[in-house]
Amino acid sequence: MMGKRPTQRLQRIKQQILTVENGLLVLLLTGMILLATLQIVLRNGWATGLSWADPILRVAVLWITLLGAMAATRDENHIQIDLLTRFMPEQLKGYARLVTDLFSAFICGVLAWHGGRFVFFEWQDGSILFASVPAWICELIIPLGFGVMALRFLVNGLLRIRPQGTA
Numbered sequence: 001m002m003g004k005r006p007t008q009r010l011q012r013i014k015q016q017i018l019t020v021e022n023g024l025l026v027l028l029l030t031g032m033i034l035l036a037t038l039q040i041v042l043r044n045g046w047a048t049g050l051s052w053a054d055p056i057l058r059v060a061v062l063w064i065t066l067l068g069a070m071a072a073t074r075d076e077n078h079i080q081i082d083l084l085t086r087f088m089p090e091q092l093k094g095y096a097r098l099v100t101d102l103f104s105a106f107i108c109g110v111l112a113w114h115g116g117r118f119v120f121f122e123w124q125d126g127s128i129l130f131a132s133v134p135a136w137i138c139e140l141i142i143p144l145g146f147g148v149m150a151l152r153f154l155v156n157g158l159l160r161i162r163p164q165g166t167a
Contacts, residue, residue, distance in 0.1 A: 018074070021067060021070060021071055021074070022071070024063075024067055025064065025067050025068065025071065028060050028063055028064050028067070029064055031060065032057060032060040032061070032064065035050075035053055035056065035057060035060075036053075036057055038050070038053070039053045039054070039057075052130045052131050055129055055130040056130065059129065059138040062138070062139075062141060062142075063141045066141045066142065066144075066145030066146075067141070067145065069145060069149060070145050070148050070149055070152075073148075073149045073152045073153065074152060076156065080100075084096065085097075094160055097157075097160055098157050098160045098161065101153045101154070101156045101157030101160065102153070102154070102157040104149075104150075104153040105150045105151075105153035105154040105157060106150075108146045108147070108149040108150035108153060109146070109147070109150040109154075111142075111146040111150075112142075112143045112144075112145075112146035112147035112149075112150055113143075115139075115142035115143035115145075115146055116142075116143035116147075118139065118142065118143075119136045119139050119140055119142065119143055120136075122134075122135045122136040122139055123136040
């Protein structure tokens with residue numbers, strides 16, 4: 001009974017995170033499509049446009065890209081180069097996945113670290129993207145996205161270390 005409650009709580013938290021990630025993806029993609037369509041109609045129909053639309057669309061592409069990458073790593077649907085594992089014996093494939101998961105975690109961790117440094121420098125510089133919105137706020141997804149992916153790769157790798165026969 002004691003072990004079941006924390007597991008249920010963790011599953012509930014995991015489901016809430018999944019809902020937030022998917023909701024952000026849907027919201028951003030829908031907003032991006034509507035804003036881009038409006039911008040096209042305004043430009044082609046009335047030879048005008050929204051001055052802030054293009055910078056927002058560029059930021060939205062960055063956010064959708066990293067949120068999509070986070071979702072792909074969450075579901076282990078990310079791009080994999082598995083040329084070598086196709087020819088490996090079945091016993092070695094688990095080790096290869098462990099190595100690639102840990103290497104991916106390391107690379108994403110480095111990208112998260114340097115993304116955080118980049119955001120910090122943008123904060124120090126006081127750069128403005130559009131409508132008085134600081135650049136660093138729009139760029140927060142870089143360290144956040146790569147940090148989440150690093151944690152997911154690390155957890156997946158550590159779960160592969162689990163001894164055979166345990167669930």
